[in-house]
Amino acid sequence: MSTILDTRAGARPSIANPGRFAGIADRAVPILGAMTLATFAVGLYLALWASPEDYQQGSTVRIMYVHVPAAWLALFAYLVMTSAALGTLVWRHPLADVAAKAAAPLGAAFTFAALASGSVWGKPMWGAWWVWDSRLTSMLILLFIYLGLIALWRAVDEPARAARITAIATLIGFVNIPIIKFSVDWWNTLHQGASVLRLDGPSIHSSMLVPLLVMASAFMLLFATLHLAAMRTDLMRRRARSLRLRAAEAAA
16 A cells, blocks of 8 residues: 555656656636636526426426436446446556546445436426436446445455455446446336437437536536546545554554
């Protein structure tokens, strides 16, 4: 662990160096935070006042501007964790486990937000708060995977061992991501098919597409801000742990 947290002058001066990365994060977090607030302000204005009501759903359709970006970010956070898991197991990147560990609570939060907003949206549309729809069920499984990985990190005291175990578990859990994505194509489901990411172009009207993309950008900026801040905090925690171990070794 001391090699991971090495910030001495002889360490390689790259972003892979935790000390340099923490310095970059210190400067980037306030800028990203300001961009997040500005983008949310524009996105909420477009979503709540500028976008039209749906001819069938009325104002209820505006839940889409929270539900869809939250669902996208729930999947994106797991893709970040999967890439970090490969970085841990294959390339031994010093920041890979930090990135994965910081992304897990964010992914869980976005997954819960997607499920909760979908439930609120589903009640007037489907007549029920919850149905065992294939996409809903696979998203619920994703939430359990996130919570399981968070618990696994906390259950193993030695950071290097915890990193390897959770990286393997993350790669195993990735099988659920294509199931979520293609569930509407593989099984009968109450969810509609893709409306934005289509080979023949989006099927949603621009008056709704633009607010949706702005809100998605705001959610992405929020994830980036919180992810960098969480990584910085975890690096400080690991460095403090390393210093305590060195002090204990010196005293012994």
